[in-house]
Amino acid sequence: MANIVLTCGASVAIYKACDLASKLTQARHRVRSVLTANAAKLIDPQLFAALTGEPAAVEEYGPEKRTAMDHIDLATWADALIVAPASADLIARLALGLAGDLAGTVALALPAKKPRLLCPAMNPHMFAAPPLVRHLETLRRDGWKVMEPDEGHMACGVEGKGRMCEPAAIARAVESLV
Numbered sequence: 093m094a095n096i097v098l099t100c101g102a103s104v105a106i107y108k109a110c111d112l113a114s115k116l117t118q119a120r121h122r123v124r125s126v127l128t129a130n131a132a133k134l135i136d137p138q139l140f141a142a143l144t145g146e147p148a149a150v151e152e153y154g155p156e157k158r159t160a161m162d163h164i165d166l167a168t169w170a171d172a173l174i175v176a177p178a179s180a181d182l183i184a185r186l187a188l189g190l191a192g193d194l195a196g197t198v199a200l201a202l203p204a205k206k207p208r209l210l211c212p213a214m215n216p217h218m219f220a221a222p223p224l225v226r227h228l229e230t231l232r233r234d235g236w237k238v239m240e241p242d243e244g245h246m247a248c249g250v251e252g253k254g255r256m257c258e259p260a261a262i263a264r265a266v267e268s269l270v
Contacts, residue, residue, distance in 0.1 A: 093120045093121055093122065094121050094122070094171040094172060094266075094270035095121070095122045095124075095169050095170050095171045095172075096116055096121050096122065096123045096124075096170065096171065096172050096173075096174055096266065096270070097123075097124050097125075097126060097166050097167075097169075097170040097172075097173050097174070097198060097202075098112065098113055098116070098123050098124070098125045098126070098140070098174050098176065099125075099126045099127075099128075099173065099174070099175045099176075099182075099195045099198065099199070100125060100126070100127045100128065100131045100140075100175075100176065100177060101128050101130075101131055101175065101177050101178050101179035101181065101182035101183075101195070101213075102128055102130030102131045102133070102134060102179050102181070102182075103131075103134075103177035103178075103179045103213040103214065103256070104134070104213075104247040105176075105177035105213035105255070105256035106131055106134050106135050106177055107135070108176070108177065108213075108256050108258070108259050109125075109140075109176050109177060109259075110135070110139060110140065110143060111259040112174075112176055112259035112262050112263060113125060113140050113143045113144050114143045114144075115259050115260065115263040116144075116263055116266060117143060117144045117145065119263060119267070121266070121270075122144075122146055123140075123144040123146055124144070124146045124147055124148065124149075124166060124169070124170075125137065125140035125141070125144065125146075125148040125149070126148070126149050126150070126166065126194050126195050126198055127140070127148065127149070127150050127195075128150070128179075128181075128182060128193060128195050129150055129151075129193065130179075130181075131150075131179075132150045137149065137150055149162060149166075149194055150194065151193075151194060152193070152194040152197060162194060163194060163197035163198045163200075163201045164201050166194075166198045166201075167198050167201035167202040167203070168201075170198075170202060170206060171206065171207075171270050172206060172207045172208070172209065172266065172269050172270050173198070173199060173202050173206065173207070173208045173209070174208075174209045174211070174262070174266060175195075175199075175208075175209070175210045175211065176209075176210075176211035176213075176256060176257075176262055177211060177212070177213035177256045178210045178211055178212045178213065179213065179214060180212075180214050180218045180219075180221075180224055182195065183210070183212065183224060183227050183228065183231070184223070184224070184227050186199050186210075186227075186231060186236075187226075187227035187228075187230040187231050187234075188227075204235065207237065207269040207270065208235060208236045208237065209236070209237050209238075209239065209262070209265060209266065209269060210228075210231060210236050210237070210238045210239070211238075211239045211241075211256050211257055211262055212228070212238070212239075212240075212241045212254070212256065213241060213254065213255065213256035214241075214254050215246060215248050215250065215252075215254055216246065216250060216251075216252025216253050216254040217250075217252075218254065219241060219252075219253055219254040220253075237265070237269070239257045239261070239262060239265060240253075240257075241253055241254050241255050241256060241257060242255040242256070242257055242258070243255065
């Protein structure tokens with residue numbers, strides 16, 4: 093059993109993150125979810141709280157704040173950080189070390205020895221774009237494990253590589269990390 097922070101970026105694939113949260117919880121892991129502000133526009137964080145029995149958060153400040161420094165609390169509590177879905181925007185912010193939201197501050201505050209897993213989800217053209225490729229290379233050098241996305245039909249109507257891996261495959265990868 094491990095403590096896992098599941099960070100979700102804004103992607104249609106967020107529905108798979110709900111399944112992932114459920115699978116990890118069924119495997120007896122404790123899962124706390126962090127959603128970016130745009131991800132929370134796609135799905136209510138309370139769904140993650142209901143699936144995991146653990147708090148879910150979007151903002152570091154305001155009424156949902158739990159501790160004096162939520163990002164430090166989450167980073168200390170976590171045995172691993174999983175980012176799924178990892179949108180192009182979230183990948184860029186993580187690669188640049190930007191800390192403008194709870195997702196960024198938790199990632200920066202996570203001790204280097206703790207495992208980090210990134211699961212990209214985006215349009216195939218975005219996934220192949222040179223800036224995104226550079227950001228993924230930076231994250232790999234920084235110690236992130238990146239699960240390559242699957243190929244197939246995308247929500248935007250095109251075919252190609254960019255579909256977030258299936259939750260069962262991500263759950264298996266988590267087992268090898270923790």
